[in-house]
Amino acid sequence: MSWNNTVTCSYCRERGHNRRGCSDLKEEVERRRARGGDDDWFVAQYDERVAVAKARRAQRTCSFCQGEGHDRRKCADLTARIADMHRKNLLFRSAFLNYVHELGLGPGTILGYRRWTDGDQIGVVPYMVKNIDWKVVNWHTRRDYGSKPLITSLMSNLTESWHLPLPLLEGCLLRDVYRATFLTKSLTVLSPSGGTVTPPTGWLQADKVKYKKALKPYTKWDYDGGHAF
Numbered sequence: 001m002s003w004n005n006t007v008t009c010s011y012c013r014e015r016g017h018n019r020r021g022c023s024d025l026k027e028e029v030e031r032r033r034a035r036g037g038d039d040d041w042f043v044a045q046y047d048e049r050v051a052v053a054k055a056r057r058a059q060r061t062c063s064f065c066q067g068e069g070h071d072r073r074k075c076a077d078l079t080a081r082i083a084d085m086h087r088k089n090l091l092f093r094s095a096f097l098n099y100v101h102e103l104g105l106g107p108g109t110i111l112g113y114r115r116w117t118d119g120d121q122i123g124v125v126p127y128m129v130k131n132i133d134w135k136v137v138n139w140h141t142r143r144d145y146g147s148k149p150l151i152t153s154l155m156s157n158l159t160e161s162w163h164l165p166l167p168l169l170e171g172c173l174l175r176d177v178y179r180a181t182f183l184t185k186s187l188t189v190l191s192p193s194g195g196t197v198t199p200p201t202g203w204l205q206a207d208k209v210k211y212k213k214a215l216k217p218y219t220k221w222d223y224d225g226g227h228a229f
């Protein structure tokens with residue numbers, strides 16, 4: 001029995017379990033059933049409670065698949081979609097890494113960002129890549145406006161950090177296959193880093209990602225219809 005557990009049984013008054021899980025109660029019911037059969041008032045009341053709880057479980061509707069008799073925690077359809085997300089994320093992350101290598105992106109890469117300058121003109125402003133924000137790179141967040149994977153600094157002020165999207169190369173898998181939104185024609189590589197970046201351990205396996213949490217607001221139909229991600 002756990003001393004941290006504050007549940008108190010309404011039958012035996014012991015802590016750590018409730019009436020439904022009370023072995024004293026179950027023993028008493030079976031003792032009375034053996035003696036007086038199912039008609040014993042105590043036995044009948046117990047059986048009635050069990051039947052009501054069972055009926056309530058059966059009526060429960062799953063918010064993911066609208067199926068009855070289970071909730072999201074035990075939904076086989078949800079489990080299948082999580083596996084699908086994981087599979088897609090594996091491919092996405094591997095494509096992302098190839099793309100970053102192709103661009104020569106890594107700490108020290110100099111990028112030119114074509115944007116409005118302080119002088120109120122369009123110009124190319126140089127930025128230096130400090131790192132890649134690996135955790136925002138996911139198949140299911142590829143269209144989130146806030147998921148910009150590059151951590152950079154202005155060359156003119158290396159102390160502040162800015163998140164930037166990635167330069168877009170024509171024929172890029174990430175755009176053509178995945179329609180990722182963190183790619184822009186406004187950025188170009190002025191000077192590659194020369195080195196090869198390596199993601200953190202486990203990043204390519206993508207199995208620590210919170211897929212279930214990401215799916216929380218959605219139903220099976222949102223997901224299958226491509227309306228979730």
Ligand SMILES: [Zn+2]
Binds near residue numbers: 021022023
């Ligand atoms: Zn008890």
Ligand SMILES: [Zn+2]
Binds near residue numbers: 062063078
């Ligand atoms: Zn379900």
